[in-house]
Amino acid sequence: MEEQSIRVELSQSKKEKPKAVELVFGRIFTDHMFVMDYTEGIGWHNASIVPYQPITLDPAAMIFHYGQSVFEGLKAFRTKSGSVQLFRPEKNMERMNRSNERLVIPPIDEAFLVKAIKKLVEIDQEWVPDAEGTSLYIRPFIISTEPFLGVAPAHQYKFIVIMSPVGSYYKEGINPVKIAVENKYVRAVKGGTGEAKTGGNYAASLKAQEIVEKEGYSQVLWLDGVERKYIEEVGSMNVFFKVNGEIITPALNGSILPGITRDSVIHLLKHWGLPVTERRISMEEMYDAYEKGELEEAFGSGTAAVISPIGELYWEGKHIVINECKTGELSKKVYDTITGIQYGKIEDPFNWTVKVCETSKVK
Numbered sequence: 001m002e003e004q005s006i007r008v009e010l011s012q013s014k015k016e017k018p019k020a021v022e023l024v025f026g027r028i029f030t031d032h033m034f035v036m037d038y039t040e041g042i043g044w045h046n047a048s049i050v051p052y053q054p055i056t057l058d059p060a061a062m063i064f065h066y067g068q069s070v071f072e073g074l075k076a077f078r079t080k081s082g083s084v085q086l087f088r089p090e091k092n093m094e095r096m097n098r099s100n101e102r103l104v105i106p107p108i109d110e111a112f113l114v115k116a117i118k119k120l121v122e123i124d125q126e127w128v129p130d131a132e133g134t135s136l137y138i139r140p141f142i143i144s145t146e147p148f149l150g151v152a153p154a155h156q157y158k159f160i161v162i163m164s165p166v167g168s169y170y171k172e173g174i175n176p177v178k179i180a181v182e183n184k185y186v187r188a189v190k191g192g193t194g195e196a197k198t199g200g201n202y203a204a205s206l207k208a209q210e211i212v213e214k215e216g217y218s219q220v221l222w223l224d225g226v227e228r229k230y231i232e233e234v235g236s237m238n239v240f241f242k243v244n245g246e247i248i249t250p251a252l253n254g255s256i257l258p259g260i261t262r263d264s265v266i267h268l269l270k271h272w273g274l275p276v277t278e279r280r281i282s283m284e285e286m287y288d289a290y291e292k293g294e295l296e297e298a299f300g301s302g303t304a305a306v307i308s309p310i311g312e313l314y315w316e317g318k319h320i321v322i323n324e325c326k327t328g329e330l331s332k333k334v335y336d337t338i339t340g341i342q343y344g345k346i347e348d349p350f351n352w353t354v355k356v357c358e359t360s361k362v363k
């Protein structure tokens, strides 16, 4: 198959860029976006980079009714020398195709889309902030656009990439969070869409999140949807526990989202020669480990925070305080290493970073 070319239409005016201190997550968008259409019989076509702008859809567009959509999330980082780089972008496109498969959305050309993302970031490179801990968040997504109210896979789609400069997740240094274990609501079940990155999973998670926030917890820990016993994820992050020197994370069982940060953490731990196990973990087992004084650390992993240490788990009336609610040594080491690689501060022995451009234009 011949590779498409990307039409580029540059914006006539440039928006004002926010100051580093004003950066919040996902509110401000760069000057350009990438768009591409799918029509059955033609395939993906019309790949273009155009000025950031609203899109017009028919009110009958299937995305509004049955939620056939997928998304991704990755970041571009500015290194000390001023160059811009991505972190494992090919993994995001690979995962997007797995989500596509589950949602019956036509597959994308992964290598072509990594190129398209690189080109978009290069065009908007001035939007990659340079203050400590800041980055450019990249959001590729696909929506079904065909105007039709029948329940069926659509014949028309749009693939879009938008980008937003984001501030440091940790304003005052990496900080442990309090988590409530969710016993009533579930995020996903085996056979459902839990392992696909699709909006519906998020819609399903809002209720539980709203309740625990009112009670002073920052996220929920999701249990399996059948027995409500086994640990799955924490908020929209994967989760790790250090018990008696061993690092354990729930095995990918069909309802857990296969995080790229999760994969990177496992890779690093193995590289360091630490024992890391992917298996089923029950909340009861973690509570027993805590009672015996063996639960040493716990943390979430995801693109937004990279590592989010868990200081307390609230479960069935019990407050499980981990590592005196302080960031553990291992959590800190994993965080420093992954962010070190992302920002080009330390060597990248696994070739995880992908250079976008060398220039040091910032302002």
Ligand SMILES: *Cc1c(COP(=O)(O)O)cnc(C)c1O
Pocket: 073, 197, 233, 235, 236, 237, 238, 257, 258, 259, 260, 261, 262, 301, 302, 303, 304
């Ligand atoms: C995106 C996501 C993650 C984390 O994936 P990363 O690739 O590490 O960012 C974990 N859980 C859920 C539910 C997610 O949507």
